[in-house]
Amino acid sequence: MSILDPKPETAQRDDLRQIQLERLQATLNRAYRNVLLYREKFNKAGVLPEQVRSLEDLACFPRTTREDLLAHQPFGLFAVPLHDVVRLHPAAGAGGPVVVGYTHNDIAVWTRMAARALTSAGVTKEDVVQISLDYAQDAAGMGAQSAAELLGASVIPASGLAPKRQAELLKNYRVTVLIATPNQALHLAQTLGSEDPAPLSLRSAFLVAHAWTPDLHKEIEERLQIKTYASYGLSEMTEPGLATECGEHNGLHLSEDNFLAEILDPETGAPLAAGQAGELTLTTLTREATPLIRYRTGCLAILHPEPCACGRTLQRIELVSGRIDNIVTVEGVRLTLEQVQEVVNDLLPGAPCNLAVLQEDGAETLEVRIAIDDPSLFADQMKHMQALREHIKAHLFEHLGLWTVVRLVEQTREEK
Ligand SMILES: [Zn+2]
Known part of the structure; x- marks a missing residue:
């Protein structure tokens, strides 16, 4: 399978770390200058963006939680004036939605990132792509549509349609790739029921979710006789594009030129050694409107730095089932x-x-x-x-x- 952007996706680790450092310094500076939440947090911790000389220095900065974001709604997290924000995606969750803003450039970067993800799942201009994701509930729907169109695929936006109608579209338009949540894909498989899936043109499903079980993906693969590709999504972060499986199916390649991942002890926040499971904590490196610094995802994960047989050098995330503190995630x-x-x-x-x-x-x-x-x-x-x-x-x-x-x-x- 091809690689859309070989330069960042197959970069030498040292080159990639240099890009990450430059982007991290710029992000910290902008966040400190323009976002009250970060200015207050950094001041309280006694840290300044200019103290960051290496990626490891980020460990001195405070972590951010969803509760922090909730306290600064609706526009308190924006690092740019509202007139530069061209789209708002409210991310649902406890305590109310957290709004993520996008500038023109944010949308362009996201679309490219999502197109890379679809490419790693084998999507090409020859495909007919049906998107079942709910566009209002989930920013991933619009992201996936723009990305599939960028690749030149033929897209059917099927958001909000009942499984029976989705099944008709799938059959009538010889859909080759389904983009959905694992639950939507399973409902579709159940709707198709005992019908022989062989006459379908469907080849693969790109499944966007915060959490899933391997059994669920296996059941979808068996019922529809297709391959599935996992995309890790988090409504406060950019999805799809954040992390995606490649054809090797041995973890999800993280878009490391756009995000910096840390694996931290959930209790103390101390960085853990490579190979250890801890809380996945993410910092955005390219987002203009809503930068997030050391954002606690609540997900347990292991980072795998070894290069992958697909040719990508981007680290792979292995999500580990389990709970952190008293945090649960349900349907994202x-x-x-x-x-x-x-x-x-x-x-x-x-x-x-x-x-x-x-x-x-x-x-x-x-x-x-x-x-x-x-x-x-x-x-x-x-x-x-x-x-x-x-x-x-x-x-x-x-x-x-x-x-x-x-x-x-x-x-x-x-x-x-
Ligand atoms: Zn790979």
């Missing part, structure tokens, strides 16, 4: 236990809760278990329990933007 939405607890406290003050992510039929659901120290509630009629659960569920949806499974558990006893 990142939540902390504290955020959920706060919403639960509105209705049941002092009732402790814990979180689990349920995986069923390829879909992820957040389970919120709430321990209640009131035996009379459990002696009550089932319909009252059900009504309380529904009330909590609706309240959680209103505040988190996510449907959950609510379980009420009598403290120290089996759940009802």
